Amino acid sequence: MAEGDARAAKVLRLAEWYFGDINYPNDQWLKEKIEESGGMIDISHIIKFGRMAPLDVSVEEFYEICKDSEVLSFSSDHQKVKRKNAAPEKPAINDEAALYFKGLPSTLTLDDLEEFFATIAPFKMIQMRRLADRTFKGSCYVQFADKEAAEKILADKPKYKDTELFISTKADHVAEDTAKRASKRKAPKAMTSAELEYKAKTVLIVDGIPADADVSREDISAEFKKFGELAFVAFSRGKTNAEVRFAETGMAEKALPEVNGKLVLGGATVTARTLEEEEEKEYFAKIQSRATEKGSRGRKNFRARRE
Structure with missing residues (x-):
């Protein structure tokens, strides 16, 4: 993928994540800002968000990249944006469509992971698992489009470059991880x-x-x-x-x-x-x-x- 195409793909992916069924229901700041602004938000705000800002995208460029999105709707002057459809009350979490991946390089960033998983199948969300010092553990949860897509990936066992990955359902890993934590749990220290x-x-x-x-x-x-x-x-x-x-x-x-x-x-x-x-x-x-x-x-x- 050419550099310009990769950048445009990332702009669209981020924009649809901000307004998507998983992030939007929990993003109180974004929802309040839209309510205050009469149902839409200035694109100038969106392009300054933490992960969007480094892409240095203009309001006009944002519109051109995202105008055909199935998630976003724009004002007639192309200066404001909102969700196309009403948002769910709760995040659209579907654990049946989520997988656990382990064995990824600990040096990878969220951008790296998004680029990698985009080559495997469309996905809804990536949750990086981190150590106490916030460094990447080399494992993550990924929610794909549906249960069938997740089952196919589980069967195909994709690699990261030449590295084999351990892959399981998220439900199986959470159950195993919960059991381990329970066995190690200690009584909390009494407060002075x-x-x-x-x-x-x-x-x-x-x-x-x-x-x-x-x-x-x-x-x-x-x-x-x-x-x-x-x-x-x-x-x-x-x-x-x-x-x-x-x-x-x-x-x-x-x-x-x-x-x-x-x-x-x-x-x-x-x-x-x-x-x-x-x-x-x-x-x-x-x-x-x-x-x-x-x-x-x-x-x-x-x-x-x-x-």
């Missing part, structure tokens, strides 16, 4: 009294995490440590929201502008909010109460063992 003391503007409520994304509590911690020391992160796989509590007063308020509508988790741009004073005090009262109950149960169990 200092960690339980009320501190204003330390809690962020994060929403819009894709329920099917390969996002762990450790991944969220790694992202939010950039903004300050953390006291605790409450999150479970499959949930769409998380509670992030900073160690120092005011840190949540400082982090909010850098997170809300900007931070990407699991392929979606998340939203975030701080708690109002009364709401935050209730939050701390609840965790203090839970800690007291756990401590009481622990002392009773200890006395029972001694008796």
